[in-house]
Structure formats: C-alpha cells, structure tokens
Amino acid sequence: MQRAVQYEETGSPSVLRLTDVAVPEPADGRVVVTVRAVGLNPFDGKVRAGLIPTKAAFPRGIGGDFSGVVSAVGTNAEYVDGTPVAIGDEVLGWAASTLREQLTVASTHLVRKPANVSFAVAGSLSTPGQTAAAALRTVPIGESDTVLVSSASGSVGFLTAQLALTAGARVIGTASLSNHERLRAAGIVPVTYGAGLAERLRAAAPEGISAVLDSAGRETIDAALALGVAPERINTIVDYAAVDEFGIRTPGQYERRADVLDDLVRRVSAGTLELPVQQEFALDDVVAAFTLMESRHLTGKVVVTP
Numbered sequence: 691m692q693r694a695v696q697y698e699e700t701g702s703p704s705v706l707r708l709t710d711v712a713v714p715e716p717a718d719g720r721v722v723v724t725v726r727a728v729g730l731n732p733f734d735g736k737v738r739a740g741l742i743p744t745k746a747a748f749p750r751g752i753g754g755d756f757s758g759v760v761s762a763v764g765t766n767a768e769y770v771d772g773t774p775v776a777i778g779d780e781v782l783g784w785a786a787s788t789l790r791e792q793l794t795v796a797s798t799h800l801v802r803k804p805a806n807v808s809f810a811v812a813g814s815l816s817t818p819g820q821t822a823a824a825a826l827r828t829v830p831i832g833e834s835d836t837v838l839v840s841s842a843s844g845s846v847g848f849l850t851a852q853l854a855l856t857a858g859a860r861v862i863g864t865a866s867l868s869n870h871e872r873l874r875a876a877g878i879v880p881v882t883y884g885a886g887l888a889e890r891l892r893a894a895a896p897e898g899i900s901a902v903l904d905s906a907g908r909e910t911i912d913a914a915l916a917l918g919v920a921p922e923r924i925n926t927i928v929d930y931a932a933v934d935e936f937g938i939r940t941p942g943q944y945e946r947r948a949d950v951l952d953d954l955v956r957r958v959s960a961g962t963l964e965l966p967v968q969q970e971f972a973l974d975d976v977v978a979a980f981t982l983m984e985s986r987h988l989t990g991k992v993v994v995t996p
C-alpha cells in the first residue's frame with residue numbers, strides 16, 4: 691500500500707485526508723513514479739472547493755504536477771523523443787491525482803529532470819510553465835513589444851514575464867508593493883494593481899502597451915482596453931467572459947506538451963528561467979500547504995514532498 695491525498699466532499703483544505711491505496715502497476719506505455727515533489731496550483735484548490743465543477747467520483751485525488759524517480763516501467767514506455775524510459779530516471783511531468791507516494795503516468799507526459807534542477811522546482815513547473823508558454827503562443831511577443839503581465843509576482847505571471855523578456859520585449863508587471871523589488875531584480879517594471887491602474891500604466895509605459903498577458907482578470911483587461919490595446923493582443927487565462935464580451939484571446943483548454951515542458955526545464959537548468967519556491971511541506975501537512983497556497987499572496991510555489 692501507499693499513502694495518497696483524497697477527499698470525500700468538496701470544501702476547505704480540511705476535507706483532505708491521507709488514505710492508504712494500492713501501489714499502481716505499470717501498464718503498456720505507462721510508468722510508475724515514486725513522487726518526490728508536487729507543486730500546488732490554484733486550480734487544485736478550486737476543484738476541491740467545488741468552484742470548478744468535475745464529474746469525478748468520490749473519493750477524489752488531487753494534484754496535477756509532479757517530479758520524482760521512475761520505479762517501474764511498462765512495455766513501450768518511451769519519452770516523446772522516442773528514447774526508452776528507464777527505472778531510476780529522474781523526471782517531471784503532469785498527471786491526475788499526483789499527491790501520493792507513487793503514481794502511474796503515460797510516458798509521453800514525462801521529461802527528464804536535469805541534475806541541477808531541484809525536485810521542488812521540477813515538480814512545480816508543468817502547470818504554470820505550460821500556461822505561460824501557451825499565453826505566448828496565443829499572443830506572440832517580440833522585440834518591439836511593451837507587454838503588460840498581470841500578477842507578475844505569481845507563478846504563472848512571473849514565468850510569463852520572463853518568457854516575454856527573453857523574447858526581447860519590455861515588460862511591465864503588476865504586483866503588490868512588497869513584490870516590486872523582486873520583479874525589478876528580474877528586469878520587470880513593477881506597477882501596483884488596484885484603483886488607478888490605467889494611469890499608473892500610462893506613466894510606466896509612455897510609449898504605449900502593445901500586448902497584455904493576463905492571469906488576474908477584469909481590472910487588467912479594463913485598463914488595457916482603456917489604454918487602447920487591440921483586443922486580439924490581450925490574452926487572459928482567467929476571465930473567459932471577457933473573451934466573448936471584448937473579443938480578446940485565451941488559449942482555453944490548451945494541450946499540455948512534453949516538448950514544451952522539456953524546453954522550460956532546460957531554461958531553468960541553464961539559469962535563464964526562474965520559478966521560486968516559497969515553502970515545502972511533508973505529505974502529513976497537506977492541509978497547511980493548501981491553506982498557504984490559497985492565501986493568494988505568495989513569493990513562490992508551495993510544494994508538498996511525499
């Protein structure tokens with residue numbers, strides 16, 4: 691048996707329980723991974739709270755990102771580049787219900803973890819990283835752009851801002867004052883969100899804003915439209931009503947891709963992309979971990995290490 695985090699009813703983090711479940715067997719094209727780290731995402735909390743509907747039966751598992759070590763391999767288990775997965779490989783990826791000691795996953799949802807990337811960072815990268823990459827595919831960014839990234843201190847926003855900087859853009863990022871120095875150090879021009887946002891953005895970008903990559907919602911979109919940003923140059927991952935209302939863009943249910951995750955983790959390994967970790971928690975402390983993650987003002991990922 692192994693321990694897994696499950697819940698029997700929607701609600702606050704206190705509905706989460708540690709339960710003994712069977713250790714999975716590797717099927718064709720799949721592997722078993724001994725989980726070393728799981729980065730928590732707002733999505734996990736919203737599904738658990740019942741804010742995002744799912745038809746999944748109770749008891750439900752939770753968690754979507756992970757890193758770990760391959761402990762068993764099914765037949766035909768290959769990475770997307772066609773090389774075989776081997777027992778002992780250090781990997782990261784995405785799967786359903788990752789908050790457990792051992793999980794089973796399709797080999798095509800895995801990439802190799804570079805030795806100099808920690809399990810905590812690797813186990814946090816898939817959701818925010820792939821979402822950031824999808825934003826830049828939806829609204830391509832180049833050297834001539836001045837880009838507004840909302841919640842640039844958050845996991846998605848910070849990765850998005852860094853990818854936009856790497857693409858050569860000037861990047862303005864919204865955040866609480868306490869996070870401004872951190873953004874400045876990364877090359878992002880910080881601006882406080884809240885009332886008066888459009889005026890502060892006009893002052894920070896007198897040349898005009900040419901693209902917006904949003905993970906905060908309506909306030910950012912309203913400010914961008916007020917400043918004359920073209921709707922097709924505004925991407926949101928949170929305000930789907932604004933997509934229909936204003937004709938702005940969203941990647942929607944974008945496809946997760948191992949080649950994209952591989953590119954992201956190589957950037958982390960090379961030191962050109964950073965995903966900070968705020969705190970690591972043992973599996974026994976999963977309720978405290980979710981409570982912190984849902985406080986909405988983090989300085990990095992909240993990670994559970996089974």
Ligand SMILES: NC(=O)c1ccc[n+]([C@@H]2O[C@H](COP(=O)([O-])OP(=O)(O)OC[C@H]3O[C@@H](n4cnc5c(N)ncnc54)[C@H](OP(=O)(O)O)[C@@H]3O)[C@@H](O)[C@H]2O)c1
Pocket residue numbers: 731732733817818821840841842843844845846847864865866867869883884905906927928942983986987988
């Ligand atoms: N559609 C998708 O595929 C997808 C994928 C991933 C995430 N998301 C969504 O994207 C959002 C961000 O996710 P995340 O993982 O980056 O979360 P996160 O790491 O918890 O970051 C949240 C950020 O929101 C900022 N914030 C808090 N209150 C705000 C406000 N009133 N206005 C503007 N910003 C505010 C915080 O900045 P300060 O601390 O500086 O105040 C914090 O940096 C979540 O709603 C998540 O569900 C969607």
